[in-house]
Amino acid sequence: METEATNDYKKARWQYHHNVNGTVVRTDVKKSPPPISSPMFMGNAYFVVTRAFVKHVMQDREVQKLLEWERDTYSPDENLWATLQRMPSVPGSIPANIKYDESDLQAIARVVKWGYHAGSIKDGAPYDHCTGAYRREVCVYGAGDLAWLLQQHHLFANKFDPEVDDIAIRCLESVLRFKMLGHDMVTDHF
Template identity: 80%
Template sequence: MAFARVFNRKALRSLSLIFIGIICVFFVLWDTGSNKRSTSHIRVPQQFSIDLPGCLAIISKDSGGKKSELEVLLASRTRMERKSETYYLNVTKDCPAYIEKRRFFTVPLSKEEKDFPIAYSMVIHEKIEMFERLLRALYTPQNLYCVHVDPKSSEEFQNAVKAIVSCFPNVFVATRLESVVYASWSRVQADLNCMKDLLNSHVRWRYMLNTCGTDFPIKTNREMVETLKALRGRNSMESEATNDYKAGRWQYHHNVTDTVIRTDLRKSPPPISSPMFSGNAYFVVSRAFVEHVIRDKEVQNLIEWERDTYSPDEHLWATLQRMPSVPGSMPANSKYDASDMQALARVVKWSHLAGDVGKGAPYPHCTGTYRRNVCVYGAGELPWLLRQHHLIANKFDPEIDDIAMRCLESFLRFKALGHDTLLPQ
């Protein structure tokens, strides 16, 4: 009897463990299945599917078998009609229908992405459709998006932005808006305003990227997360030793009206012990970097000193990146200089640098057109762009070449949903 009781207890314990094991396996399988369901039910917009064959021919530089699709795609190179502010004011009256119609992602596409939210500052002033397409390309529900709208923008544009933003709990208009003047302090202040707002959010984002209205991503959100994780807390941006010409931008006081005007009055030396560096307006920075910039007294002194310089966005961030006290920074030694082509933040083609790569040029000529000496990408840039390690590219304009944007939209959407086998490696 005693043996039977012991046996029964052992058998019951074994059966219990087996039952618990089955339950655990069930939940693992259910969770795996739910992850699959979270992406498998997401449809690729019809236009993306229609564009993909022709886009793949452009990206792979192989039109064989896709000649007809390519001809159809190329025939729609420029946009004849744009979605207006009125369109967005009307379509966003029913937010669920708008989100469904425009195919925004409504769930994280992987646990890795869910656990690594990214924050964005988006500084815009015109072209509502371009903004919405950029937002859609970057959007996932776990990320956070601060939209800075120039108050000089038309009332219709501002209202349309507010209408779009109102449909998403993780997208908001900055609490303080700046009237942005090209090459003035106001461009930096716009990003600083978003930095403060992003830090005040309950979302514990890990990295921050800043964007403008002519940007477009060349990586999926998952690829961005993988890249940012690999940084291990470091920042990535252009930061190089400066020359005498660029040094003049911060050595003299400047007055700001509707333009920035240099005076003959020399400024005092920078209020930091480390040297000044040159870079550009774009950055990839850790949360610790942003917290330090907003709260550190030495950084605040530098910010105050920078306010009357020319194009401070092209030397403030680059200088902070080389200050030893700043989280994620690099040493000031020339060994750590990083050009825009080496940094992750932004890939840009400058007209004066483009040329024959075989003869030493950093990149080939623009297939679109140049604006302020910067390439507005054409579809011919896509094979080159998708080989770059950068996260975002600048500039795009659907009125110049809509195919470049449509193909990136199709390519990134298919890749994000795991259809890598369809895409050229």
């Protein structure tokens, strides 16, 4: 799963009390430190874990305290799972050292082209601009994104919309059907 050191901008999401009632509003009230001995990390809500991980999360007292502590934070899914992945007591965890940070592009669950990272690969960006459209800085893939997308190792791609580019969806459906039938050569034609 994605798990990286928390940047200063996102630390405020868990350092301050938030009122959560239909909307999320940050207050000026600082929270107590997290009730764990490990540092906090950031990631996202999409991940793949083992049954042992889930069992531990459901039963461990330290994890239960963290879950309760997270109730009044902003977007707890963006730090909770990534933090658990770095806690030594959690099955399948990895060390908290920065050498083990895993970005969204390295994780397996979901691939996203973020607008604020896009540019030109030849100029050092992690990927080229979206050929579909951006919604809240997330690429809604277009047909021109498929060649890049098919080179990724992720289980899911976020996001598609037939109103943005129905051809992208139809092409991807065809590719997946050909792969299912054992015809891998179709990906070489994009």
